[in-house]
Amino acid sequence: MLEKIKEIFASEGICNVGMISIDECSIINERILPDFARSALMFTIPYRSFLKPAADGFSEYARIYDYHKYASALYERIIPRITASLAVRVSGFCDHSPINEKTAAAKCGLGVIGRNSLFIDKKYGSFVFLGSLMCSAESELPARDIEYCIDCGKCVSACPAKAIGKRGIDPSVCLSAISQKKNKSEEEKDALRRNGIIWGCDICQSVCPYNETAEVSPIPYFSETRITSIDKEFIESLSDEEFKKYAFSYKGRKIVLDNIDIQHLPLD
Ligand code: B12
Ligand code: SF4
Ligand code: SF4
Incomplete structure (x- = not known):
């Protein structure tokens, strides 16, 4: 199942995808956790769209189109494809999520947690957003120990x-x-x-x-709207x-x- 889901994400330019049991996630908003959730499919959304950072007071995530809207549109495209090909229920989240997304992504082995508390992707650095699909299937993979950054200070x-x-x-x-x-x-x-x-x-x-x-995002929604x-x-x-x-x-x-x-x- 995970392989099929990875293929669907890859067709959207999203290639760092993992799976974790919901019991391994840190729940930060129980109210919005779907009853059917047994696992979380975690993925990273690269958004770096610059070579030289700007100096006008607006951070990089603010000078590209809103990632929440990207995630909603992504879910509208991929959830029907997932449920049509696999017998599972899924619900998509990004930011306003029932779980701590950083620790869940790290426990999937998608990257490391920095001293600055941010999740760091191996290819795109910390300039990634995190998204998740709460899923009715049991996780196909065991949770990993969280890895941390080199702590350079x-x-x-x-x-x-x-x-x-x-x-x-x-x-x-x-x-x-x-x-x-x-x-x-x-x-x-x-x-x-x-x-x-x-x-x-x-x-x-x-x-x-x-x-x-860290590489520039391959996703035009970010790389072309800065x-x-x-x-x-x-x-x-x-x-x-x-x-x-x-x-x-x-x-x-x-x-x-x-x-x-x-x-x-x-x-x-
Ligand atoms: C609330 C929130 C914020 C808040 C508060 C963050 C916080 N640490 O509490 C604020 C507004 C500060 C914030 C800022 C940013 N955020 Co934010 N945020 C979130 C959100 C919605 C929830 C985080 C959360 O509450 N986690 C649960 C808490 C319990 O865990 P924690 O984050 O590790 O917090 C620990 C510390 O705060 C510590 N703590 C609490 N009190 C104190 C006091 C002291 C003295 C100390 C030392 C520690 C400490 O205890 C907590 C538990 O261990 C997540 C999305 C999600 N659902 O996970 C995005 C998220 C973490 N944010 C994100 C982003 C992009 C940012 C910014 C980079 C945006 C920007 N450019 O300004 C900054 C980065 C700031 C930073 N260095 O972390 C991304 C991070 C992606 C990544 N690569 O990691 C996320 C995952 C959103 C997403 N879907 O992509 N964010
Ligand atoms: S932790 Fe410090 S450097 Fe990082 S976002 Fe907050 S104020 Fe800025
Ligand atoms: S301690 Fe160094 S490696 Fe770790 S997050 Fe901070 S700057 Fe990055």
Whole structure:
């Protein structure tokens, strides 16, 4: 069964696919876990679409079309193909998922977990999104022990928020999380301003040696939609329909524009 599913994913340019028993997954949202789920089919979605990172305050995942919409469209294409050829029930997730996607992908042996807490794909580095299909079949493979990165410490030193600790990242100070907050304290605004962050943060990924040789995504939805430079005029010029194509749209346009304005306030 897994081989057939891998063929279907490969036809979409997705070649790193694994399977794990649901009992081996860390459940973070029980409410949305389908009753029929016995296993999770995990896969990585490469999204690196740049050779030189941008410096306008928008992280790489924010300057390409929204991966949640990519995953929904992918599931509409592949789920009917899977259920037509195999006697299984499947349901697709990405981000808003019942499981911790990073540890599940690592236990499938698809890559390693970095000190920056991110999952690192062998070919595409950490610039991959993770998706999963909850599946009614029992896993065909045993879970592997999680492998970790070489622990060079570069991400720990580079993180301006000192968010990377022994247990992973502290989401309460991570600048990526702060950039998505509607109501920010003066200290939080200062932190964004000092580090030139408008939406998302890639600092701990940009210093990681695993990303030095990471390949560009073969998926046109990402490789062909990258905006090289984003500014206030660009955000204001987008129609509502165009704006909704980007991941930064999920809390509305005002928060993105406010984050741009924050960059121009004097530092405390
Ligand atoms: C919530 C969330 C966030 C939050 C909080 C993350 C967190 N660690 O809690 C914020 C907004 C910060 C965030 C940021 C980003 N995210 Co995010 N996020 C998620 C989401 C939806 C759930 C993660 C989660 O809650 N896991 C469960 C918790 C319990 O486990 P954990 O993540 O390992 O968290 C541990 C630490 O936070 C630690 N901890 C808690 N408190 C404290 C305090 C201290 C002091 C310390 C040291 C540790 C610590 O304990 C937790 C358990 O071990 C996942 C999707 C999913 N369903 O898995 C995407 C996901 C992890 N995110 C993703 C991405 C792309 C990002 C960003 C790169 C986006 C960006 N460019 O800004 C950044 C990266 C930041 C980073 N270095 O990790 C991808 C990662 C892909 C990959 N290659 O790993 C995912 C998998 C989404 C996807 N489907 O692709 N994210
Ligand atoms: S995303 Fe930015 S703030 Fe968050 S842990 Fe990485 S470097 Fe630190
Ligand atoms: S920068 Fe070094 S310590 Fe951090 S995730 Fe990459 S290899 Fe691991």
